[in-house]
Amino acid sequence: MLGGKPIILDKIKTYFRKENSKDFYTFFENTFCPRKFSDITEGTQYHYRLLGKILKEIRPNLHLYDIDLNFIQKFDCYLKEKRETGIGGVWNKYKNLKTVIIFAKKLKFIDSNPYDDLKYVNPKNKTHFLTQQQVERIKNLELNDSLGLTRDKFLLACYTGLRFSDVNRITRKNWGSRMLSVEMQKTKEIVNIPLSKNSLKITLKYQRFKKKDEPIFRNVSNQNVNKMLKEIAEMAEVDPKLSFHWSRHTFGSLLGQHNVNAFLIMKLMGHKNVNQSLIYVNSNKAMMKDIIKSIVNKG
Known part of the structure; x- marks a missing residue:
């Protein structure tokens, strides 16, 4: 008896099921992730899992209705101040959280979306790249095993245009007669890239004693690789903001500087739209403008 009324077990269970359904992490882990992950790559799955981890750092107990404009502002401050996340990273986490909230609203878990009242602009990403001379300086560094592995992965990506996730998945099966054939994890596009002398030297160095379907590189997290690239950048005297995606x-950029046309760049890099490739055709002009601008500003 409770308050003079009989307790009905089924009603209690129903009540707690409803309460539990309002818990953000229960919804995120048991409803959103299983349904969403069937349509996205492992790399994107990683970013959603990272979002869940960050939200738990901010508030371990979080209900769906707790996510309002005030919470989003705290989320923004935490990313920028505590985690020192860049503008692009903040944008991506906003985008992912918004996707989760839209999904919850669509399934009637919540009635409104706080992002409807929030205006935020996608930052224009500046394309960072190294010059041929800077690549050579990195190549010629004397490094220990860990930094050497990071440098070699980065250089192979500079020579092939492969993303971090694709470099980590390379096996002996991926190359034939001086040609690397890889299905890109992000786009599922197959790219066939001629191996230069430098890239061939790196792949031969790491494929020894590896089985045909075994990745040739030891797996190191993207975060740790980027930390080590900062050390390498300092030694090579290149921009200290260096990250793997610069490769x-x-x-x-190097293809564009050697007058390779945009359509061939598109094919080699696995772009779906030639407009993505045109930025590299014009990169040499952009570089010259930046140099002139810096000279004028110093004068």
């Missing part, structure tokens, strides 16, 4: 832009 892909470097590949495209």
Whole structure:
């Protein structure tokens, strides 16, 4: 008896099921992720899992209705101040959280979406890349095993345009006669890239004693690789903001500087739209403008 009324077990269970359904992490892990992950790549899955981890750092107990404008502002401050996340990273986490909220509203878990009242602009990403001389400086560094592995992965990506996830998945099965054939994890596009002398030297160095279907590189997290690239950047006297993704832009930029046309760049890099490739055709002009601008500002 409770308050003079009989307790009905089924009603209690129903009540707690409803309460539990309002818990953000229960919804996120048991409803959103299983349904969403069937349509997205492992790399994107990783970013959603990271979102869940960050939200737990901010508030371990979080209900769907707790996510309002005030919470989003705290989320923004935490990303920028505590985690020192860049503008692009903040944008991506906003985008992912918004996707989760839209999904919850669509399934009637919540009635409104706080992002409907929030205006935020996608930052224009500046394309960072290295010059041929900077790549050579990195190549010629004397490094220990860990930094050497990071440097070699980065250089192979500079020579092939492969993303971090694709470099980590390379096996002996991926190359034939001086040609690397890879299905890109992000786009599922197959790219066939001629292996230069430098890229061939790196792949041969790491494929020894590896089984045909075994990745040739030891797996190291993207975060740790980028930390080590900062050390490498300092030693090579290049921009200290260096990250692994610069390698892909470097590949495209070097192709453009050697007068490779945009359609061939598109094919080599697995772009779906030639407009993505045109930035590399014009990268040399952009570089010259930046140099002139810096000279004028110093004068």
